[in-house]
Amino acid sequence: MADRREALVLIDLQHDYFADDELARCRDDLVAACNRLVRAAREAGVPVVEVRTVHETDGATWTRTMREDGQGMALRGSAGAAPVDGLDVDGATVVEKTRDSAFFDTDLRRVLDEHSVDHVVLCGVSTESCVAATAIEAFAHDLGVSMVRDATASVDRELHDDTLAQLADRYRQEVLDADEVCERWAAGASDA
Template structure:
């Protein structure tokens, strides 16, 4: 069996946009489970996993990891960012659209590390998580989504997206504590 990667999507967010308030409410409920999952990966607990952050560059094509971390930590909700800031030795890929695969080297990073399963975490369930799950599925990766480590803008659409991933992409929908076991 190949390896597992925990992919953290779009969590470096300054929360200064039109739909920031409902998103921040959703993120507040999932940052704890996500932070604990990231800590388990960093400590090597359970099944060994590769940790990869893929984050929207918010239209700034010169932005570095450090720039995106600083903007998020200086944003409206640093309490939602600080628990999940990527370590300097962690893979970090900027993205420009919804899927973490689109226009990034994610597929290459996963294949070079013998990854067969991706655990998709972060925001937004009904957008970036859903589209990344589809792109992972069509690339023949196994997909796992911890329901308590993803955030939705619209709870009903988030639930529908989880159901779509489960039915259409054969994603395993679990709690974060069940990942890497």
């Protein structure tokens, strides 16, 4: 584990993603956990990548369901596409995406390669969609993955727990708490 080169990847921590009541309820705790991770990453020299979903206002990048509903979200330049209040992303590398996986049609892999990253620590929303899609595609890229239990969230707690359990079982991805990740980085386990 000591020879890992890790990166912290924050996914969709934007205003529009907290419109759901359950996500709104856990927003402050989620942001606090993510900020602890960001601080620990900076101190350990671990790269921080903030992945944002950003859609064009003309509908050109909308998903099929957005087009069917006639309504987009996380529209470029809107308040909904901005990072959620209180999130500390200063100095993070920003990667924009239009689909669930942070790897799909983005430069995330190039950013990770520039830092010789072989293991990603994922947090953000929603566990069962964008975070899971990114975790599964990271596996396809031969990257190790740590899912941060208390720095990810879903519209449904049971779905959150089930998704983490499936990723751990099917893809052998570790599931940790933010404090465990911070302690690992403080101990120098990231080989930063």
